[in-house]
Structures are given as C-alpha cells and as structure tokens.
Amino acid sequence: MNHDALHHLIAAWLDGRITAEDSATLQETLRTSPEARAEFRRWTQLDAALREQAERGVEVAPSEKIVPVRFRTLGWLAAAASFAALLGIAALWQHDRKHTIAPQIASQPPEQTNTGCAILTRATDAEFPDAAGLRVGDTIRPGALHLTHGAAQIEFFSGASMILQAGASLDLISPWEATCRSGKVTVRVPPPAQGFKLRTAGMDLVDLGTEFGVNADAGGATEVHVFEGKVEAHPENAAMQLLSTGQSLRRDGNHTLSAGKAKPEDFPSIEGLNEISASHSRARYEAWWQHMQQVKADPRLIACYLFKHGPDDRWNRLVNNFAEPNVDSRSGGAVGVKWTEGRWPMKDALEFKSPGDRVRVNLGQEIYSAITLAAWVRVDGLDRKYNALLLTDGYDPGNPHWQIYEDGRLMFSIAYPIPGVSDAKKKNNQIYYSPPVFDLTNQRRWHHVAVTYDNQSGEAVQYLDGGEISREISPFHQPGRTVQFGPCEIGNWGLPTQGHQFPIRNFNGRIDEFLIYQAALTPAEVHTLFESGKPE
Amino acid sequence: MTADDPQHPLPAGRPDAGYEAFVRLLVEHEPRLRAYLRGLLPTWPDVEEVMQNASLVAWRKFSAFQPDTNFAGWLMTIARFEALKHRRSMARSPLVFSDDIWEMLADEASGDTEPANLRRDALEKCLGKLPSGQRELVLQAHTPGARLKEIAQQTGSSEQAFYKTMQRLRAALLECISHTMAQEGAA
Numbered sequence: 001m002n003h004d005a006l007h008h009l010i011a012a013w014l015d016g017r018i019t020a021e022d023s024a025t026l027q028e029t030l031r032t033s034p035e036a037r038a039e040f041r042r043w044t045q046l047d048a049a050l051r052e053q054a055e056r057g058v059e060v061a062p063s064e065k066i067v068p069v070r071f072r073t074l075g076w077l078a079a080a081a082s083f084a085a086l087l088g089i090a091a092l093w094q095h096d097r098k099h100t101i102a103p104q105i106a107s108q109p110p111e112q113t114n115t116g117c118a119i120l121t122r123a124t125d126a127e128f129p130d131a132a133g134l135r136v137g138d139t140i141r142p143g144a145l146h147l148t149h150g151a152a153q154i155e156f157f158s159g160a161s162m163i164l165q166a167g168a169s170l171d172l173i174s175p176w177e178a179t180c181r182s183g184k185v186t187v188r189v190p191p192p193a194q195g196f197k198l199r200t201a202g203m204d205l206v207d208l209g210t211e212f213g214v215n216a217d218a219g220g221a222t223e224v225h226v227f228e229g230k231v232e233a234h235p236e237n238a239a240m241q242l243l244s245t246g247q248s249l250r251r252d253g254n255h256t257l258s259a260g261k262a263k264p265e266d267f268p269s270i271e272g273l274n275e276i277s278a279s280h281s282r283a284r285y286e287a288w289w290q291h292m293q294q295v296k297a298d299p300r301l302i303a304c305y306l307f308k309h310g311p312d313d314r315w316n317r318l319v320n321n322f323a324e325p326n327v328d329s330r331s332g333g334a335v336g337v338k339w340t341e342g343r344w345p346m347k348d349a350l351e352f353k354s355p356g357d358r359v360r361v362n363l364g365q366e367i368y369s370a371i372t373l374a375a376w377v378r379v380d381g382l383d384r385k386y387n388a389l390l391l392t393d394g395y396d397p398g399n400p401h402w403q404i405y406e407d408g409r410l411m412f413s414i415a416y417p418i419p420g421v422s423d424a425k426k427k428n429n430q431i432y433y434s435p436p437v438f439d440l441t442n443q444r445r446w447h448h449v450a451v452t453y454d455n456q457s458g459e460a461v462q463y464l465d466g467g468e469i470s471r472e473i474s475p476f477h478q479p480g481r482t483v484q485f486g487p488c489e490i491g492n493w494g495l496p497t498q499g500h501q502f503p504i505r506n507f508n509g510r511i512d513e514f515l516i517y518q519a520a521l522t523p524a525e526v527h528t529l530f531e532s533g534k535p536e
Numbered sequence: 537m538t539a540d541d542p543q544h545p546l547p548a549g550r551p552d553a554g555y556e557a558f559v560r561l562l563v564e565h566e567p568r569l570r571a572y573l574r575g576l577l578p579t580w581p582d583v584e585e586v587m588q589n590a591s592l593v594a595w596r597k598f599s600a601f602q603p604d605t606n607f608a609g610w611l612m613t614i615a616r617f618e619a620l621k622h623r624r625s626m627a628r629s630p631l632v633f634s635d636d637i638w639e640m641l642a643d644e645a646s647g648d649t650e651p652a653n654l655r656r657d658a659l660e661k662c663l664g665k666l667p668s669g670q671r672e673l674v675l676q677a678h679t680p681g682a683r684l685k686e687i688a689q690q691t692g693s694s695e696q697a698f699y700k701t702m703q704r705l706r707a708a709l710l711e712c713i714s715h716t717m718a719q720e721g722a723a
Contacts, residue, residue, distance in 0.1 A: 003707075007703050007706075007707050008703060011699065011702065011703040011706065012699075013578070013631065015684055015699065015702075016578065016579055016631060017684075017699075018630050018631060019630060020630045022630070023630035023631070023633075027633055027634060027637050030633070030637050030640070030641070031636065031637055031640070034644075037640065037641060037644055038644075040575070040641070041575050041641070041644065041645055042710055043706065043710070044571065044574045044575035045571045045574070045575070046659075046706060046709060046710055046713075047574055047678070048567070048570045048571035048574045049567070049571065049656060049659050050659070050674060050675070050678040050706075050709075051570075051580070051678045051679075051680065052567060052570070052656075053656075053659065053660070053663065053675060053678070054675040054676070054678040054679040054680070054682075055679070055680060407660075407661065407664065409657075433657055436660075
C-alpha cells in the first residue's frame with residue numbers, strides 16, 4: 001500500500017469516519033506491516049500533540065478587552081488570523097494539488113502583526129490594574145486603560161500623545177480616538193495627528209493640532225483647557241465652540257456651560273512628568289545599587305558584573321568583577337562593544353551589535369555542582385539561529401551554554417560523554433528550552449533572565465522577569481557530573497566547536513548586569529533580583 | 537512547562553508527600569499517557585475517560601510503586617489494562633480494531649518515548665512554518681469538541697476536499713517534524 005492510501009485510512013480512523021470496508025483494509029495492513037503500525041503510531045501521537053497544542057492556543061487567546069501583547073507567539077498569531085483569512089485560504093484548497101503543501105511548509109513563518117492602537121512610552125511608578133504587566137514599550141490594544149497610581153505617557157499610532165495622571169480612566173478606541181471616563185489627562189497633537197478625537201461624558205473634543213488638558217470628574221462635569229493651538233469642543237446638545245490658546249470650557253453635570261475653574265498647573269504636564277520620571281529613575285537606580293551592596297558580598301558568587309565603569313579605566317574596556325572578596329582575574333575585557341545607557345539614564349550598559357562584539361571572561365578551572373546565571377538584558381533582535389548570552393569557549397563536557405534560540409526560547413544546555421561510549425566526540429546534549437518568550441512585541445526592553453542548574457536533581461529552572469517559565473530534568477541526566485566554565489564569553493562564542501554548523505552567535509542588544517553563582521538560587525532569590533533591579 | 541495542578545481530580549484528603557510526588561510524576565507523563573491511549577482507543581472521549589480511570593487506579597496503587605523505578609512503564613501498564621476494560625464495554629464498529637491488532641499496537645506503543653518520536657518543540661516549529669490560515673485550521677480541527685463537518689462547511693469547501701487537505705497537512709507536519717529532529721542533533 002502506498003503512503004497516501006495508508007494516510008487516508010489512518011486519517012479516516014482518527015476522524016471517526018472510517019467505513020467498514022476501509023477499516024478492514026486498514027486492519028489487514030496493520031496486521032501484516034510493522035512499518036504501517038509505526039506510521040499509525042506517529043499519526044496518533046501527532047493527533048495527541050496537536051490537541052494539546054490547540055488547547056494551549058485556546059488558553060492564550062486574548063480574552064480581555066485589553067491585553068499587552070507579550071510573550072505570545074502562536075496563541076495570539078492564531079487568534080489574529082481572522083476568519084476572513086480562513087475563507088480566503090479555503091478557496092485555494094480547492095485548487096490544491098497534491099504537492100503544493102510540502103513546499104509551503106518550508107516557507108517563512110508569517111510576519112508578526114501588531115493589532116494595538118498605542119504604545120506605553122513612559123511609566124513612572126504606574127499601576128494599571130486591568131492591564132497587569134503592562135510595561136514601557138508594550139503595545140496597548142483598544143479597550144479600557146485605568147491608571148490608579150503614578151504617571152504615564154502613551155503615544156497613539158496616529159502621533160497624538162497623552163499624559164495620564166493617577167486616577168485617569170480611559171477607553172482607547174483607535175489610533176485616532178479615545179474616551180476619557182474620569183481623571184486628568186493632557187493631550188499633545190502634532191500636525192500629522194490633527195483631528196484626534198477625545199470623548200468625555202458630555203463633550204467631544206476634536207484637536208486641531210496642539211496641546212490641551214481635560215479633567216473629567218466623577219460627578220459628570222468635564223473641563224477642557226487649551227494650552228496652545230485650537231480645539232473644537234462639541235458639548236452634548238449645544239453648539240460647537242472653537243477654543244484657542246488660554247481658553248477653557250466647563251460642562252457641569254447639570255449641563256450648564258461656563259469657563260473652566262481649574263488652573264493650567266492642575267493638569268499633568270510634560271515638564272512635571274520629566275521631573276518625576278527623573279527622580280523616580282534616580283530612586284530606582286539607588287535602590288538597586290543599595291541592594292547590590294549585599295548581593296556582591298554573597299559568598300556563592302563566582303562573578304558579579306555590574307557594568308559600571310569608572311574614570312580610572314582610561315581605555316573603557318574593563319568589565320569589573322564586583323564580587324567580594326574580589327577575584328581580579330575574573331574581570332572581563334570588552335571587545336568591540338560600546339558603553340551606552342542601561343536600565344536608567346545613570347546606569348551603564350554594554351551594547352552588542354557587530355558579529356565581533358563580545359566580553360571575554362575567564363571564570364577559572366574550578367568545578368561546581370550547581371550554578372545560577374542571571375542577567376538584565378535588552379534584546380534588540382534575534383539575528384542568529386543561536387544568540388549568545390554566555391557561552392564557554394568550545395563545548396567540552398560540563399561546559400554550560402546559555403543562549404536564546406531564534407524563535408525566542410531561552411535555551412540552557414550542558415553536555416557529557418555518553419556513558420559506556422569511548423568516543424569522546426559523541427555527547428549526550430542536555431538541552432533545556434523555555435517556552436518562547438522573546439518576540440517583536442517585547443524586544444528593545446529590559447528583561448531579567450535567569451537559569452539555575454543543579455547536578456544532583458539534573459533540573460534546570462528558567463526564569464523571566466522573576467517568574468519561573470520552565471522546569472525540566474533532561475532524560476540524559478546522571479547525578480553528580482560537574483560543571484566547569486573556564487574561559488567564556490558574554491554575548492558571543494569565542495571558540496566554536498570545530499566544523500560547527502552555526503558558529504556565529506553574536507547577541508544583538510544590551511546587557512547591564514550579569515551574575516554567576518556556584519549554587520542554584522531559589523525562586524524567591526531570583527524574584528528578589530528582579531524586584532530590586534526592575535527598571536520601572 | 538510544568539503545571540502544578542493536576543488536570544484530573546484526585547481523591548481529596550491525604551495531602552501527604554506521596555501525593556505531591558504522584559501529581560508531579562503524573563503531570564510529567566500525562567502527554568505520553570494521552571498519546572499512548574490515543575493509539576488504542578477510537579475517540580477522544582474514550583481516551584479522556586480511560587485517562588481518568590487510569591490516573592485514579594495509579595493513585596490508589598501509588599504506595600506500592602517503587603520510587604526510582606520506571607514510572608512511565610508502570611503507568612502505561614495500568615493504562616493498558618484500563619483501556620482493555622473500556623474496550624470490552626464498546627460496541628462493535630469499524631472504529632474498533634480486532635483483538636490481535638489491538639494487542640500488537642498496545643505492545644509496540646508501550647515502548648515509545650515522546651522525544652524519540654515526536655518532540656513538541658519540533659511540532660511547534662513546524663506549525664510555525666505553516667501559512668497562518670492552514671495552521672489555524674489544523675489547530676481548530678484539533679481543538680477539543682471541534683466538529684469537523686462544521687469546520688468544513690465554514691471553509692466553504694466540500695467535506696471530501698476538507699478531509700483531504702487535513703490529511704495532507706498532517707502528513708506534511710510529520711515529515712517536517714522528522715526532518716527537523718534529524719537535523720537538530722547538535723546544539
């Protein structure tokens with residue numbers, strides 16, 4: 001029986017629609033052919049795996065009105081593929097010829113699409129209870145946005161930007177339109193975004209290019225102040241009023257119109273936001289630095305790179321090891337990379353861009369039974385199949401490799417000779433993948449990544465932003481085999497295994513903290529590293 | 537990723553250390569158990585029912601399980617017995633294979649390990665290579681409770697054409713998975 005005929009029978013059985021005659025043919029084939037039985041098993045395994053995948057897809061489909069599009073690849077992509085697109089594809093199937101599917105499967109994955117209407121560009125101590133986890137750089141989708149604490153700035157895709165004060169409650173409708181339910185906001189509309197509309201309970205405002213403030217109080221009164229330029233105010237059941245610089249209009253809960261009562265300084269301003277965000281950054285930076293005073297004295301540290309370079313380093317190439325007591329030989333040497341801004345304006349970071357960029361470190365020949373790698377990174381792109389975080393020179397037995405796979409999964413691996421096999425080149429490669437965590441929506445933002453590995457349990461636990469994302473024991477694990485670093489590189493692969501298919505692994509992005517421990521930190525400890533160092 | 541809550545309710549009470557160890561093992565082996573039973577039972581409701589039964593039996597017998605021995609093998613043995621019991625209650629139909637074939641399939645499937653045959657990451661990668669409409673369709677057709685006839689209608693093609701498309705998509709995925717796994721020996 002040829003493949004296609006067998007597949008037809010297996011598929012019919014799986015789909016629960018096999019006829020008695022086909023069932024007899026299938027059973028006869030299975031009875032006589034071990035290959036057919038193996039094929040049958042593969043199809044049933046695929047059926048189970050696809051069902052699992054489909055269930056997961058359902059779980060991650062956007063369900064609330066507003067979801068920051070993060071850490072999701074398949075789920076939201078699948079959800080974004082509209083029903084209309086499905087119908088379009090259906091027309092194609094009818095012309096589907098036998099061999100058209102296999103070549104398609106080798107084609108590129110579909111481009112990621114962005115279905116938001118604005119971006120959160122600044123947030124100072126900001127809390128958005130109905131969009132938990134919303135961070136600077138996140139795309140905001142249409143829906144409710146309520147700022148309960150702090151201050152924030154959002155930029156609509158139309159070009160309009162808005163500053164929100166704590167208490168502001170909005171409904172984002174499109175790049176061109178939003179509703180302010182309550183609270184105070186200031187809107188700045190550059191020429192390309194003229195016509196941006198802000199609705200309030202009793203008044204619609206159309207911006208003709210400028211800056212204005214709105215205060216919608218809980219009692220139903222709305223007040224608009226034009227700081228610069230012109231705004232059309234359309235009060236409900238009353239004539240439109242054109243307001244110019246310095247003018248204001250108030251509509252009370254009882255529908256009476258009057259001049260505004262508030263003063264310009266009562267509205268959030270860009271200067272005010274600059275000031276609080278500068279002082280907030282300073283405070284976050286100092287809190288982090290304070291915390292690092294304890295961290296760097298942790299005796300479990302092998303090395304502690306805080307990416308802070310002093311005026312005494314005239315060449316700007318030294319990456320100090322801050323671990324105490326200090327082992328100077330473990331300080332790193334910057335190659336190619338440039339100093340740049342880190343998580344806060346006053347924090348240094350190194351920027352990795354070119355294929356040659358790297359930080360060389362030598363962690364010595366000591367052997368360890370457990371390790372933790374923890375770093376603050378800003379991924380700017382996943383250019384390579386494997387994108388290095390920390391790679392040992394070569395990949396000898398017990399050498400850990402930590403990288404990001406091209407599809408956004410964090411990947412930790414360590415290899416050992418196969419027991420009973422004398423050929424040292426043959427290794428059991430213990431690879432641990434996290435689910436995909438990096439995609440276009442969360443690149444160019446600071447994230448904390450960490451992995452712990454314990455050679456007794458064989459368990460590798462991976463973390464993103466202080467939370468566990470995977471925990472796994474390799475099937476190849478054997479207790480007690482040691483870990484050794486030796487010479488390594490942060491952000492590149494110094495000495496690729498000879499003849500390796502993928503030798504170029506340079507990281508594209510920034511790193512501004514890298515800690516290496518000779519112990520597996522607990523989830524709580526990793527969480528603390530994230531909490532004390534998070535940028536916002 | 538690990539889930540810390542079991543998908544199947546277990547007897548309340550006795551929240552001892554054994555319980556936690558059991559849940560952990562069960563969750564770890566659940567995908568394999570599912571795949572194993574899918575190859576032995578004609579429909580998903582059958583699979584779900586036998587999974588429940590097998591999980592309960594395994595929990596009751598867990599105190600007799602020797603730690604550090606092969607949990608997967610132990611669990612599959614229980615599952616096979618439960619599947620056999622379930623089979624006896626099923627009416628004859630073209631979906632139910634004869635006893636000798638069932639025995640062969642059960643023997644051979646118990647030796648399977650997931651990584652050797654169908655690695656999940658390879659599946660994800662291959663799904664990612666499908667055009668989004670086709671990927672959506674495959675996942676939609678495999679969503680629990682999906683009605684294939686309705687999906688076929690939605691797509692506007694005939695049922696026959698729809699089934700043929702699904703068959704080819706699955707064959708293409710399997711081929712891509714084998715290819716991916718063969719290629720990714722080294723890292």
